[in-house]
């Protein structure tokens with residue numbers, strides 16, 4: 404291990420959403436922040452060095468990717484996923500949610516429908532609604548504490564009629580989250596093929612958000628959906644970014660890969676109408692992270708596995724009221740607290756006032772999330788232990804009051 408991810412780094416006073424904003428957001432002092440999907444872990448040394456070098460140049464004008472940036476992305480797709488992509492398929496955005504806005508705007512007209520699979524990263528729904536469309540929620544199915552896509556229901560959604568007796572197809576796109584935030588599934592090749600097949604048959608574009616694709620736990624392997632067939636390649640928009648893995652989300656740089664010429668043109672047309680491109684430091688960090696970050700990813704995933712094992716074992720042994728849904732990817736853990744018998748509001752208040760840990764409340768991820776909390780284990784093991792101490796105390800007191 405080159406990196407020691409158990410070093411505590413004080414993030415207060417760095418304009419940091421997770422730590423500096425917690426009090427204002429939750430209305431309570433001294434919460435332990437386990438919300439917001441970034442990590443408390445230092446960036447790779449090579450990223451910091453590249454940023455310092457760039458900062459030494461005294462001008463920060465508009466940025467554009469150089470050839471090395473394209474090359475490092477092309478190589479990455481080839482090496483990790485055996486996916487051959489071309490330079491002209493690659494576009495750059497100031498973040499994936501910004502990219503999703505562009506995609507939905509480019510693919511839909513007012514009143515069209517876009518499918519998401521709930522519970523899911525909640526900005527997807529906001530993006531759909533903000534662009535005048537309807538979000539169709541194809542709820543995931545939970546079996547033995549593992550989640551699956553409801554592919555039968557997805558197929559049925561395409562059969563529904565809209566308007567008075569008219570069967571006007573209004574589902575223009577589906578958004579896939581792979582690995583899935585918050586339930587932590589890394590979708591298998593078979594699942595992706597089946598999902599993709601339904602979308603292809605119904606002429607819906609697949610927007611696939613693979614932002615967490617480097618964060619793979621316990622031997623799980625990531626498959627890029629468009630690498631599975633030429634048809635899927637032509638009908639998809641894939642987003643990747645270094646932001647989650649290398650903890651550079653604040654630098655705002657992400658990548659859209661769009662093999663189909665027509666789709667890419669539609670996307671670029673909207674992007675050029677005012678959506679941002681990455682900032683120059685984002686571009687610098689992306690290049691360094693993708694060039695030199697392999698060891699970092701190995702060490703990070705080993706650290707996350709260790710945190711997860713500790714967290715899960717502790718809860719299973721000491722807090723049997725809670726059920727940990729073990730993630731296959733991401734540093735996010737979806738925990739079912741249904742046995743505490745609280746409604747979503749009561750559960751949120753319990754987390755803030757009794758547990759004193761800031762989490763992402765499950766209900767905001769949509770139907771199916773009401774009894775859950777999402778914990779972020781992208782932190783030191785000491786923070787995980789402190790979180791468990793607080794959780795254990797609060798649940799013990801709840802037991803006594805029962």
Ligand SMILES: Cc1ncc(COP(=O)(O)O)c(C=O)c1O
Pocket residue numbers: 440497498499500501524580584612614615644646652657
């Ligand atoms: C699945 C997913 N997509 C996108 C984002 C946000 O990406 P960005 O900051 O690049 O907009 C997040 C952050 O939590 C995420 O979990």
